[in-house]
Amino acid sequence: MNQTAPTPRLPDEVGVPDPFDYMHPVMVKNFGNWDWHERPRPGVLRHVSKSGEEIFTVRAGTQRQTDVFTIRKLCDIGDKFAEGHVRFTTRANIEFMVSKFEMVDPLIKALEAEGFPVGGTGNSVSTISHTQGWLHCDIPGTDASGVVKSLMDKLHSEFIQEEMPNRVRITTSCCQINCGGQGDIAINVQYTKPPKINHDLVAATCERPTVVARCPVAAIRPAMVNGKPSLEIDEKKCICCGACYPPCPPMQINSEESTKIAIWVGGKHSNARSKPAFHKLVVANLPNNPPRWPEVEEIVLKILYTYKENARDWERLGEWIERIGWPRFFEKTGLAFTKHHLDTWTGSRKTMNMSTHIHF
Amino acid sequence: MTEKPKHPTPSLDQLEEGPWPSFVTGLKRLRDDKDSKNKEMMNDLLGQLEHSYQNKLGYWKGGTVSVFSYGGGVIPRFSEVASDFPASKEFHTLRIQPPAGFHYTTDILRKLCDIWEEHGSGLIAFHGQSGDIMFQGCTTENVQLAFDELNKIGFDMGGAGPALRTSMSCVGHARCEMSCYNEQKAHRETINEFLDEMHRPALPYKFKFKFSGCPNDCVNAIHRADFAVIGTWRDDIKINQEEVKLYVEEVGRKYANDSVINMCPTRALSLNDDNTLEIDNDSCVRCMHCINVMKKALSPGDDKGASILIGGKRSLKVGDLMGTVIKPFIKLETDEDYENLVEFAGECIDFFAENALEHERIGETIDRIGLPAFLEALEIDPDPNMVNHPRTSSYVRTDDFDEESAKYFERKAKEAGLVVAAE
Numbered sequence: 088m089n090q091t092a093p094t095p096r097l098p099d100e101v102g103v104p105d106p107f108d109y110m111h112p113v114m115v116k117n118f119g120n121w122d123w124h125e126r127p128r129p130g131v132l133r134h135v136s137k138s139g140e141e142i143f144t145v146r147a148g149t150q151r152q153t154d155v156f157t158i159r160k161l162c163d164i165g166d167k168f169a170e171g172h173v174r175f176t177t178r179a180n181i182e183f184m185v186s187k188f189e190m191v192d193p194l195i196k197a198l199e200a201e202g203f204p205v206g207g208t209g210n211s212v213s214t215i216s217h218t219q220g221w222l223h224c225d226i227p228g229t230d231a232s233g234v235v236k237s238l239m240d241k242l243h244s245e246f247i248q249e250e251m252p253n254r255v256r257i258t259t260s261c262c263q264i265n266c267g268g269q270g271d272i273a274i275n276v277q278y279t280k281p282p283k284i285n286h287d288l289v290a291a292t293c294e295r296p297t298v299v300a301r302c303p304v305a306a307i308r309p310a311m312v313n314g315k316p317s318l319e320i321d322e323k324k325c326i327c328c329g330a331c332y333p334p335c336p337p338m339q340i341n342s343e344e345s346t347k348i349a350i351w352v353g354g355k356h357s358n359a360r361s362k363p364a365f366h367k368l369v370v371a372n373l374p375n376n377p378p379r380w381p382e383v384e385e386i387v388l389k390i391l392y393t394y395k396e397n398a399r400d401w402e403r404l405g406e407w408i409e410r411i412g413w414p415r416f417f418e419k420t421g422l423a424f425t426k427h428h429l430d431t432w433t434g435s436r437k438t439m440n441m442s443t444h445i446h447f
Numbered sequence: 448m449t450e451k452p453k454h455p456t457p458s459l460d461q462l463e464e465g466p467w468p469s470f471v472t473g474l475k476r477l478r479d480d481k482d483s484k485n486k487e488m489m490n491d492l493l494g495q496l497e498h499s500y501q502n503k504l505g506y507w508k509g510g511t512v513s514v515f516s517y518g519g520g521v522i523p524r525f526s527e528v529a530s531d532f533p534a535s536k537e538f539h540t541l542r543i544q545p546p547a548g549f550h551y552t553t554d555i556l557r558k559l560c561d562i563w564e565e566h567g568s569g570l571i572a573f574h575g576q577s578g579d580i581m582f583q584g585c586t587t588e589n590v591q592l593a594f595d596e597l598n599k600i601g602f603d604m605g606g607a608g609p610a611l612r613t614s615m616s617c618v619g620h621a622r623c624e625m626s627c628y629n630e631q632k633a634h635r636e637t638i639n640e641f642l643d644e645m646h647r648p649a650l651p652y653k654f655k656f657k658f659s660g661c662p663n664d665c666v667n668a669i670h671r672a673d674f675a676v677i678g679t680w681r682d683d684i685k686i687n688q689e690e691v692k693l694y695v696e697e698v699g700r701k702y703a704n705d706s707v708i709n710m711c712p713t714r715a716l717s718l719n720d721d722n723t724l725e726i727d728n729d730s731c732v733r734c735m736h737c738i739n740v741m742k743k744a745l746s747p748g749d750d751k752g753a754s755i756l757i758g759g760k761r762s763l764k765v766g767d768l769m770g771t772v773i774k775p776f777i778k779l780e781t782d783e784d785y786e787n788l789v790e791f792a793g794e795c796i797d798f799f800a801e802n803a804l805e806h807e808r809i810g811e812t813i814d815r816i817g818l819p820a821f822l823e824a825l826e827i828d829p830d831p832n833m834v835n836h837p838r839t840s841s842y843v844r845t846d847d848f849d850e851e852s853a854k855y856f857e858r859k860a861k862e863a864g865l866v867v868a869a870e
Contacts, residue, residue, distance in 0.1 A: 095515035102639035104546040114621045121624040154473035155560040155569040162553035175549040221499035240465030358662035378458040
C-alpha cells in the first residue's frame with residue numbers, strides 16, 4: 088500500500104459571515120444610530136443619522152436568477168457610479184449605497200441604461216418573490232421565473248413609481264407547499280387531480296410508510312398492485328395537494344389536467360395597522376400556460392388595478408377588502424364566488440360569518 | 448472539437464422581450480459569451496428548460512451529494528432526460544449562507560462569480576427564500592472543489608433537509624431607524640452556536656430562525672420562521688411635537704385624521720386642537736403604522752428588545768401556521784441579553800429534537816400537545832399576551848386553578864418588587 092487517497096479538506100466552520108467586512112462605511116459608522124428617512128423619488132431612500140450623516144440608497148430590480156456576467160455588470164456600476172458596497176433585499180432587489188446625493192442621478196442613469204429598473208420602494212409593486220420551478224426544483228408544477236418575468240414586464244411601470252395605496256407584495260409558488268410565501272397577491276400552483284401512480288416503480292423508489300404518513304387526509308394506503316407492493320389512493324378522499332409526490336416521485340401529481348394555477352389575496356406579514364394575515368383564495372383552475380401565462384396576468388392586473396382605484400392611502404390589499412367586504416370585492420373585480428371559497432379544513436368554522444354583519 | 452449545435456428555444460425566447468431583466472438572456476449569455484466557461488452545460492440546460500416549457504413538466508430528481516464532513520447544504524439535481532441533454536445531467540445547487548443583512552462589496556461578489564464560473568455553471572441567485580445564496584448548476588465532481596474555494600474566502604454551507612436552516616436578518620441597525628435590536632448580532636450568535644445542527648442534519652424536520660428588527664417584519668419572520676425574533680419596545684413612542692405640527696400642516700387635518708389617527712388599530716391616537724399628537728401608550732400595540740407614516744415625528748421608545756413567536760411554517764402538512772407569541776418581550780441590549788436569547792433558542796431546538804415526530808414542524812408539535820405542555824417543558828409562565836382571548840371551550844380540567852392563580856399573583860408581586868411571603 089503505497090497509495091493513499093488525498094485527505095479531503097476539512098471545512099472551516101465559520102457559519103454566518105460577518106457583514107461588517109462588506110458594509111458601507113457610513114452604515115458601519117452610524118450602526119444603530121439612525122434617526123429618520125425619506126424617499127426623495129421612487130427607488131431612492133435617504134437615511135439621516137442622529138450624527139447628521141446621510142446615506143442614499145438606490146434600489147433596482149434584478150432577475151434573481153442571475154448569471155455571472157450580469158452580476159459583474161452590476162459590480163461595474165457599483166464601482167464606477169457608487170462606492171463599491173451593495174446589498175440585496177428579501178425580494179431580490181439590489182441596493183447601491185452612496186454617501187453623496189450628487190451620485191444618485193448618475194447611478195440611476197447607469198442602471199437604467201443597462202436595463203435595471205430603479206424602484207421597488209414605498210407604495211410601489213416590488214419584485215415578485217419566487218421559487219425555483221422547472222429550472223431547478225425536483226417537484227415543480229410550473230416555472231416561477233417565467234411567471235415573474237411575464238408579470239414584472241406588465242408591472243414595470245408600477246415598480247418604478249409609487250402610485251399604489253400602499254406597498255404591494257406579490258408572490259409565486261410552483262407547488263402547494265407554497266415556498267413563495269404569503270402575499271397581497273399570491274400566484275400558486277393548485278393541483279386538481281389525484282396523482283397518477285407508476286406501480287412498477289413504487290416499491291423500489293418509495294419508503295411506503297413515510298408516504299402514507301405524509302398524506303394530510305389519510306387517503307393513501309399500502310396495496311399489492313399487479314403482484315407488486317405499491318400504494319393506492321382513495322380518490323374520494325384525496326384533496327390533490329401533491330404532498331405525496333416529493334417522498335414518492337412515481338406518484339406524479341403534475342399533468343396538463345391536474346396542474347392549474349390559483350390566485351390568492353390579502354396576505355400580509357407586517358404588523359402595521361391590522362395583524363399579519365394569510366392570503367385567501369379568489370380564483371382557481373387557471374391554465375398553466377407558459378411562456379407568458381396570459382390568463383394569470385389578466386386576473387392579477389384586474390385585482391391590482393381594482394385595488395389601486397378603490398383603496399384608501401395606507402390600506403394593504405387585504406385591509407381594503409376587510410373594509411369594503413368580500414361581496415363588494417367579488418362584485419368590483421367581476422370574479423366568481425363559489426362553494427370552493429368556503430373553507431373545509433380544520434378550523435374552517437372560524438372563517439365563517441358568525442354575525443348579521445352583512446354587506447348589501 | 449466542434450461545438451454542439453444550439454438547442455432551439457422558441458418558448459424561452461419570448462421571455463427575452465419586455466422591460467424587466469430577463470433570466471433567459473442571462474442563461475443564453477452563459478451559453479454564448481466568448482468568455483463563458485460553461486457553454487456546453489448551459490446549452491443543454493437551456494435545452495432541458497425549453498423541454499419543460501413545451502411539456503409543462505419538470506425533469507430533475509434528487510439524490511445524495513455532500514461535501515466532506517457535512518451532511519447537508521447541497522441540493523442534488525440529476526436530469527431525467529440526460530440522454531438528450533448530457534452536459535447538464537448533474538446540476539446541483541450549493542446553498543451558501545449570506546452575510547447577516549445581505550451586505551456585500553463588489554469585490555467579494557466578483558470573487559464569488561469567479562469561483563462559480565470556474566467550478567459551476569455561472570448561475571447564482573441572490574437569494575433563496577430561506578436566505579441562501581444559491582449557487583446553481585454544479586457537477587458532482589466539482590461540488591467539493593467549489594465549496595472549498597467558497598469556504599476559503601469566508602463562506603459556509605447553509606442548511607437543507609431535516610436540519611437547522613439558513614437564516615436571514617433585515618438591514619436593521621445598519622440603516623434603519625425603526626430597528627429595535629442588533630439583528631446581525633442576534634442572527635450570527637444564534638445560528639453560529641448551532642451550526643452542527645445545520646451541517647449534520649439530525650432533527651425531526653427543518654427548523655428556521657428569522658430576525659426582523661421591528662414589527663414591520665421585513666424578512667417575513669412570522670409566516671416563515673419556526674422561531675421568529677421581531678423587534679419591539681416597552682416604553683412610550685417618542686414624539687417630536689414640532690415635527691408632528693409640520694406634518695399636519697403639510698397634509699392637512701383631515702388627511703392626518705383619516706390616514707394616521709383613525710388607522711390606529713387600538714384607537715390610541717388623538718390629534719389635539721393645536722396639531723400636536725396625544726398617544727395613549729397603554730393601549731398602543733406597537734403596530735408601527737403611525738411611526739411608518741410620520742417618520743420624522745415619531746420613533747420607537749428606548750426600552751427595546753424583541754418578541755419571540757414560535758411555530759410559523761408553510762402549508763405542509765396541517766396547513767399554514769403563523770408564529771404565536773411565546774415570549775412577549777425579551778430585552779436585547781447587553782451581551783448577556785443576547786446570550787439569554789441563544790440559550791432559549793437552544794432549549795427550543797432541544798425540545799424539538801426530543802419531542803417532534805418525524806417530518807413535524809415545531810408549530811405542529813405545539814398544536815398536537817397543546818401550548819400549556821410546551822410552556823411547562825420550557826418553563827415559561829403563561830401570559831395574556833400569548834392569546835387573542837382566553838379559551839372559549841369548557842372542556843378542560845381546572846382542579847388546580849387556585850394553585851395556578853397563586854403562582855400568577857406571586858409573579859406579579861415579584862415584578863412589582865414586593866417581598867413574597869413564601870420567601
